[in-house]
Amino acid sequence: MQELWTERYRPEELNGVLGQQNVIEKLKVYINEESVPHLLFSGPPGVGKTTTALAFAKEIYEDGVGANFIELNKSRERGIDAIRGRVKEEARSRTLSDKDIKIIYMDQADELTDEAQAAFRRTMENFSKNVRFILSCKSSSKIIDPIKSRCATFRFRPLGKEMIRRWIENIQKNEGFDIDENAVNVLIRVSEGNLRKLTNLLQIAYNIDTDINEEVIKTALKQTKNADIRGLILRAQRGRFEEVREELFDLLIEEGYPAENILKMIKEEIYNLPMDEERRKRIISELGKIDFDMTRGSKEQIHLQRLMAFLSFLGERR
Numbered sequence: 302m303q304e305l306w307t308e309r310y311r312p313e314e315l316n317g318v319l320g321q322q323n324v325i326e327k328l329k330v331y332i333n334e335e336s337v338p339h340l341l342f343s344g345p346p347g348v349g350k351t352t353t354a355l356a357f358a359k360e361i362y363e364d365g366v367g368a369n370f371i372e373l374n375k376s377r378e379r380g381i382d383a384i385r386g387r388v389k390e391e392a393r394s395r396t397l398s399d400k401d402i403k404i405i406y407m408d409q410a411d412e413l414t415d416e417a418q419a420a421f422r423r424t425m426e427n428f429s430k431n432v433r434f435i436l437s438c439k440s441s442s443k444i445i446d447p448i449k450s451r452c453a454t455f456r457f458r459p460l461g462k463e464m465i466r467r468w469i470e471n472i473q474k475n476e477g478f479d480i481d482e483n484a485v486n487v488l489i490r491v492s493e494g495n496l497r498k499l500t501n502l503l504q505i506a507y508n509i510d511t512d513i514n515e516e517v518i519k520t521a522l523k524q525t526k527n528a529d530i531r532g533l534i535l536r537a538q539r540g541r542f543e544e545v546r547e548e549l550f551d552l553l554i555e556e557g558y559p560a561e562n563i564l565k566m567i568k569e570e571i572y573n574l575p576m577d578e579e580r581r582k583r584i585i586s587e588l589g590k591i592d593f594d595m596t597r598g599s600k601e602q603i604h605l606q607r608l609m610a611f612l613s614f615l616g617e618r619r
């Protein structure tokens with residue numbers, strides 16, 4: 302498989318991070334003074350939070366970064382008990398060559414419930430002798446005060462258009478493809494300042510045609526949506542409803558994707574997926590009912606519930 306461009310072009314040093322000047326300057330001060338507090342990074346997706354945390358750790362640990370920088374992923378490490386267990390484990394397993402502290406990066410901290418955050422805060426306190434946390438969130442307003450007051454907070458800002466253009470040009474130079482002005486504009490518009498989204502889309506476009514115009518970007522966009530929907534259906538079939546719910550929520554609420562379009566895409570995918578014809582018929586008929594229900598209710602929440610109910614139906618073995 303081709304290396305992901307989001308990994309290939311991720312800057313390794315703090316100086317390579319685009320924008321976010323205030324954050325970077327302050328982090329350098331922490332490094333020089335060899336005094337690192339707990340940190341809270343807030344900001345929209347794809348603006349450099351993880352990249353900055355990684356670069357920060359690399360400058361502190363150099364080659365030891367692998368053992369000393371731990372990334373906790375919310376979807377993998379479900380539940381607060383699992384998180385605390387993992388933190389405990391990491392805090393204990395230190396080797397002699399380590400610097401004094403480990404850095405634990407936790408994404409989507411704002412998606413923990415208040416109770417889970419309260420439990421997490423106690424963990425922060427118990428291990429603050431040898432662990433520093435970098436918590437990342439969309440908005441710090443969803444983080445409980447006792448955590449906020451223990452962290453230095455940094456706001457990551459969306460990158461400006463000119464900066465994004467330079468990012469695209471840099472990839473273009475390295476990979477060697479043509480991209481016209483319209484395509485660049487569409488790319489910037491649809492990715493809404495999210496550089497991860499933009500870079501993935503650009504890579505998909507490149508794989509379709511190395512002469513990239515607006516049409517190629519649109520085809521790429523359709524492919525990513527289809528892949529999202531396919532993933533949703535597969536997870537539903539495996540009964541992983543909590544993940545399905547989160548992803549549906551992202552598509553509907555965060556990405557503002559119209560429920561009817563999601564339904565239409567699900568239908569297309571159902572036609573493409575290999576399955577028993579009887580089952581396919583039953584699913585399509587169920588889809589028809591939902592389509593009918595959704596045209597009567599306009600609330601997003603109702604759409605979400607209806608789509609969820611349908612996807613649970615997919616998960617049932619019949």
Ligand SMILES: Nc1ncnc2c1ncn2[C@@H]1O[C@H](COP(=O)(O)OP(=O)(O)O)[C@@H](O)[C@H]1O
Pocket residue numbers: 306307308310311312317318319320321345346347348349350351352353460496497500
């Ligand atoms: N400020 C930035 N400087 C350099 N690269 C960035 C920046 N923001 C995002 N990127 C790129 O976008 C991708 C995702 O960035 P990441 O740091 O994971 O975003 P998030 O804010 O969601 O943690 C990476 O390839 C990264 O290199």
Ligand SMILES: [Mg+2]
Pocket residue numbers: 350351352408437
């Ligand atoms: Mg991240």
